[in-house]
Amino acid sequence: MDKITLEQVGYFITYLVALITGIAFILNKAKVWITKSLKDEFTPINEKIDGLQTDIKQVDMNACKNYLVRTLGDIEKDKSLDxxxxxxxxxxxxxxxxxGGNSYVTRKVENLKKGGKL
Structure with a gap:
């Protein structure tokens, strides 16, 4: 052990490279395995989230439409807005x-603009 030879350094480097490569391979395989096993668990959750997003968009659309129709009705009846x-x-x-709102609201806005109410 008095002297470390170049050959011993080479073996040590080879050992380290093999160890690091082996660990990386095992981690990669573990990641693939975990992803595959959890995919079945997360698929129903993802589908529910997609459904909720659709519902939220529909609620947003309806809330906008209700507000606009109500406000346009007020404007048409000459109610002043601040x-x-x-x-x-x-x-x-x-x-x-x-x-992606409907065209009838746009038509109503354009008619009120032409009439000078908007």
Whole structure:
């Protein structure tokens, strides 16, 4: 043990490389195995989340539509809105258009604009 030879250093490096490669291989296989085993567990959860997202989008669409229709009705009946209500109306209208709102609301907005009420 007095002297470490170049050959011993080579064996030690080879051992370290093999050890690191083996550990990496085992970790990779473990990751694949865990992913496959949990996939069956998470599939129903993912499907429920997808369904909830669809429901939330529908609720958002309906809430926007209800607000816009109510506000447009008020405007059509010459109910005056303050500046914050008008600003909120335009924010909601813009959001409604982004989420794919129906054309009848857009038609109503355009008609009220032409009539000078909006």
């Amino acid at each position: 500046e914050i209500e008008i600003e909120r109306f335009w924010e909601q209208y813009e959001h409604y258009q982004k989420i």
